[in-house]
Amino acid sequence: MKATMLYGAGDVRFEDVAKPTIQKPTDAIIRLAASCVCGSDLWPYRGAQPVDGPQAMGHEYCGVVEAVGDAVTSVKPGQFVVGSFVLSDNSCPHCKYGFQSSCEQREFMTGAQAPLARVPLADGTLVALDQHPDEDLIPSFLAVSDVYGTGYFACDAAGVKPGMTVAVVGDGAVGLMAVLSAKQMGADRIIAMSRHKSRQDLALEFGATDIVAERGEDGIAKIRELTGGVGADAVMECVGMEESMKQAIYGARPGGSIGYVGVPHGVTFDGQELFFAQRQMLGGPAPVRRFLPDLIDSVLKREINPGKVFDLEIPLADVAEGYKAMDERRAIKTLLRV
Amino acid sequence: MKATMLYGAGDVRFEDVAKPTIQKPTDAIIRLAASCVCGSDLWPYRGAQPVDGPQAMGHEYCGVVEAVGDAVTSVKPGQFVVGSFVLSDNSCPHCKYGFQSSCEQREFMTGAQAPLARVPLADGTLVALDQHPDEDLIPSFLAVSDVYGTGYFACDAAGVKPGMTVAVVGDGAVGLMAVLSAKQMGADRIIAMSRHKSRQDLALEFGATDIVAERGEDGIAKIRELTGGVGADAVMECVGMEESMKQAIYGARPGGSIGYVGVPHGVTFDGQELFFAQRQMLGGPAPVRRFLPDLIDSVLKREINPGKVFDLEIPLADVAEGYKAMDERRAIKTLLRV
Structure with a gap:
């Protein structure tokens, strides 16, 4: 064959x-x-x-x-x-x-x-x-x-519950599946970070309530703005790069959770920074x-x-x-x- | 004054x-x-x-x-x-x-x-x-x-629940308080890592069921041995050093949790290692x-x-x-x- x-x-x-x-x-x-x-x-x-x-x-x-x-x-x-x-x-x-x-x-x-x-x-x-x-x-x-199982695990790892405000970093297939999973789990507000029209449209179809096109510091600021200065209850990281991980960590509120399923490439965390950020993290192969x-x-x-x-x-x-x-x-x- | x-x-x-x-x-x-x-x-x-x-x-x-x-x-x-x-x-x-x-x-x-x-x-x-x-x-x-509030938060952050098998890294005051907190929260088995007789005794008095005197790789191996090769459901990290953090991460089972309250000094995490280790982490000032x-x-x-x-x-x-x-x-x- x-x-x-x-x-x-x-x-x-x-x-x-x-x-x-x-x-x-x-x-x-x-x-x-x-x-x-x-x-x-x-x-x-x-x-x-x-x-x-x-x-x-x-x-x-x-x-x-x-x-x-x-x-x-x-x-x-x-x-x-x-x-x-x-x-x-x-x-x-x-x-x-x-x-x-x-x-x-x-x-x-x-x-x-x-x-x-x-x-x-x-x-x-x-x-x-x-x-x-x-x-x-x-x-x-x-x-x-x-791909769906992985998006679903991102939400599960981040503890997505009905009524929550969540964000998804990454508009690749896994990110879009995380949007659908968050919807399936009853998240109230789903912020999808995406710069591409076709992916934004699919995110909206899957249940996203807000689109953030900005990245990096601007993207974090935008999530804060959309959440009354607080940050999201849960963020799904579906990329695996340094910048996307930062977006996930600082897009979440203190005490909020990050579920990360993008295999990290070149990502390191500073222990003291993570300590004072006070975000819960769980990732891995789904x-x-x-x-x-x-x-x-x-x-x-x-x-x-x-x-x-x-x-x-x-x-x-x-x-x-x-x-x-x-x-x-x-x-x-x-x-x-x- | x-x-x-x-x-x-x-x-x-x-x-x-x-x-x-x-x-x-x-x-x-x-x-x-x-x-x-x-x-x-x-x-x-x-x-x-x-x-x-x-x-x-x-x-x-x-x-x-x-x-x-x-x-x-x-x-x-x-x-x-x-x-x-x-x-x-x-x-x-x-x-x-x-x-x-x-x-x-x-x-x-x-x-x-x-x-x-x-x-x-x-x-x-x-x-x-x-x-x-x-x-x-x-x-x-x-x-x-x-000190007790911090030990208590370590257990709370690690999600200690009745019946769990847990481990505490660090036999300083916070570590001992984490032992007491785990007991208060109903942990079934509490493994205290300590090399000092007086601290071991206090840990036992506070509710520890097992003492592990080994450190580093040996300490991790000992926790594994005590837990049938599986690892602990939750580990409280109460030191804040590179070695103690490794002990906490690898003392826990995959899917297990680490509550870390020792302010990290010189600790970094490799994203990919943490990803494949698949441990949940939450720390910070209590x-x-x-x-x-x-x-x-x-x-x-x-x-x-x-x-x-x-x-x-x-x-x-x-x-x-x-x-x-x-x-x-x-x-x-x-x-x-x-």
Whole structure:
């Protein structure tokens, strides 16, 4: 079969690879219903993260089980499944506390920008639906496996509650999903920080009540102004850069919370500054598995439509163009038809 | 009157100063029932923090109101009061959210190692008792104004709940108070990190269930061992150094919380490391005012005895010896009789 390999910065190839096979009794092989490109794929694509030889790309997935290893008991061939981009056994103590993204057996999914993919730790990672879903829900299930689950965790980590005033830093796909999540969790006022008209529009559609186009100090000042000089109760940081992190910290009020899901690149915190700022912080790779059952249910009931975040849809064979469009910000997120 | 002035590293003098007077209509003057030396006083005393000219020392206090400014309505002369080391109006938005230590009008108390002291923002800062308390409770009320309130905040910030397994890094006065607070909040297992017999004993008396004498990597390994390889649900960091902060972060489980109240000195966090560690963090100067009514009540009912943290009691005139004893770790905390 042909699948997506990253050879180095800017060098995405769709080429022949061996079909995935069951390697461990806890594996499953799935046929993807669709695939997509993640904002985090752009770090190595842009050379901001080293690439050691050809790398199988893709970690967001949903689809139909083709085969399972002997030890797999919770899913079977023919079932439609959604999984998390973090593979977990869902039974170790960290998993039981709801932090499956710190599972003792944690692995990160790879090779999902392909027609078939191997999913290790299938029992702990995959959630099967009772029946195959309507075709138009596929993009939303794909979103749930990472981008929506991550936006949702940003809100969960920041403790978003009904009635709160919140802000979202970053208008990439995860930021927009954090807006939708905040809405789903009942936030009263949702300030989206975005400078791009198309993303502002999508943020408003997802539930944003205010748009702040300013950045840095000006952006912080604007959030303060919108919140009567106080700051937001919770801020979701969905970028991972020094400036965006500052915006998140100082956009929140003292005692407020920051949920950060943008993988920090070149970010350091001064202990004493953070101490006197007095903001609560929790971040990390999202424990999507914790949220999967609820989010799948919300998609099935059509209460949420996170699949709307895909604004470019192309065949999997054109995956290189999918990366390029996102890198050049022509697309928010690329869906790959398999 | 004579009061305590710090002239520079190691140079504490008890010397003639002007009696404090009402300077603003929101001030009160109190006659101290007792005073004490704080661990944070040791930073400038040790030269780890600059001293710009003679500095009036002391920020922990309880006592009887002598005089109030024209605008003060909630306390009156003759009442016994307890206040917070952070002065706050208790009415701004940050105060209403319970973060009085980030009050818009925040000031830090000074000049309380003296017979009389001026308390700005008296209405927002002081809590009056219905009657003068028994003499033996004075050390506990003094502790409540900072050291116990700070240990208590460490636990509150770390979200300590009944049944939890927690750890305390630091066996100074604040660390010991965090042990007592964790006990008061119902923690099931309380691991105190301490290498000193007398402090270990006090920790056990305050409710510690386990003592870890190891530090650094060994200390982290020991906490892991005691918690079945998992880590603690919550860790209270009560030192403020790089090593102690690492101990706190890696002593907690993924998804666990760190409440940090030791003012960080020379501590930085790497964003990516903190991200993948996935620990929740909240610190800062303690919003003691939030806790005062409850803590005063607990002392009055003799449910807690934080005053036990004072293991040296000397006359105020000997304050220099009080600093010295703490600096040399001969005393955990010095009470000054006024």
